Amino acid sequence: MASSSNSHDRLTHLKEFGTDPGSLHADIYIPKNFSKNGPLVVVLHGSTQSAEGYDRGSGWSELADECGIALLYPGQRKTNNPLSSFNWFKSGDTRRGSGEPLSIFHMIEQVVEDHAIDPLRVFITGMSSGGAMASVMLATYPEVFAGGAIIAGLPYRSADNLMEAMVRMKGVGGPSDSRLNSLVRGASTFEGPWPTISVWHGGSDSTVDNANADAIVRQWQAIHQVEGPPTRVEDVVGFPRQVWCNEAGQEVIEEYIIGGMGHGTPIMARGEKGLGEEDKYMLEVGISSTRHIAYFWGLT
Template identity: 85%
Template sequence: MTDLGEFGTDPGSLHADTYIPKSFPKNGPLIVVLHGSTQSAEGYDRGSGWSELADECGIALLYPEQRKTNNPLSSFNWFKSGDTSRGGGEPLSIRNMIKQVVDDHGIDPSRVFITGMSSGGAMASVMLATYPEVFAGGAIIAGLPYGSADNMMEALVRMKGYGGPSDRGLDALVRGATTFDGPWPTISVWHGGSDSTVDNSNADSIVRQWQNIHKVEGPPTREEQVDGFPRQVWCNVEGREVIEEYIIGGMGHGTPIMAGGDEGLGEEGK
């Protein structure tokens, strides 16, 4: 991983690292990877195996990183008013990082994606809502819906699955974040079925937040099994998959990976 260095204004006072494989093609894709609480960018990369996958697939990676001076747990501040709006705070810092990496490495701007785990997942929700035109899609892992909390106390309550905006309120929060009117990024939601840190009811809330945005309200278009795990899919009128949800039975708070075997990536956590 390489320090990004300068990337324009940094109102959120974040750090950034990149990983660009030697095999990276011109007009290749970029994935923005947001670590969780108590983690570093390097530690989350090592555990999740993203750089190994990037080598295999020719993907550029951008790792925004929180500073302990901003948050003592190294959490992204997904619940603070100054860090949840377009044009300021951590979202603008991340947006400026993305622009720098796209310009530096000839990345296809229509192939920029974002993913994050825990507080990083919640910040991925923030970025998808506040800068939807930047992303082709996003994967929110063990995260929370955009705008579901305005302070630390509310954040802790929402993490346990209590309270929060109504479905109509969730939808309105995304629509109110920008003047954007589509096409919207596709949404992938992942959560452990036994997560005791961020209750998996938040996964369903994220799905509901984006259903009206994508005009796919109601039950999933189809349900299927992928490697033994249930996947729910919502398709739009053109038949395109726009939202998916995985609840990984028996898994706690973390990122689902396959670490073992010849094709395994990352390091299995406890």
């Protein structure tokens, strides 16, 4: 099993960063082997989770030590949301220039400046409400990110209030594909190149139905001009990986549906390449989403 010693006290508080209209908390982890112009991964925890707990479960700081990656963990406060969920469905927290997205943007700006991060190698990932907020960030600040990974999440602006959010989580209703696409295009004035998209979801997720994973893929297909069936489907340690490549042959979207898995982040804590630690929403299924996402982004 991968070592998880001290991972709960690995993160340090980011005391100051721009304005904080979303009233969020921020932690960072800069490994000893981080070098100038290295990459940054922004990691968003799920409901009822903390930055420390998500780091311990996912193994991101262990991988950071291996590969020299800086990490930023925005954190929700219970005063904003009793479940510590990011407010991915509230209109004030889904627009560029306001609320939680602006807070996260300012955190990123601060860390990029403080640690001489390569601005072309900033990535974002999240699970559940954190995955849905990763969708928000990728749509509202696409120029900031080279890639994003959405785990057990939902498409950008698929819901505009709590009631809609509950329904969308069950996989019911939601905007049309063309509307999903235009919501991303309308979220900023950016015209590309767009961040690559990695989508992970449990095939038996009863909290956020995996119809949402397919909707996220469709939200980004027209933007990347890769409509239609995947370019190829391949087997990765026993799980199907669907890949969409653009005209230049670059992989721009990937999707993993982990058969039989419920709501959470897929991990592989055991073995030589093991990362993380099993927990309530950290599900031991024999594949490390953390390691494969980092590989997709060219970080390993």
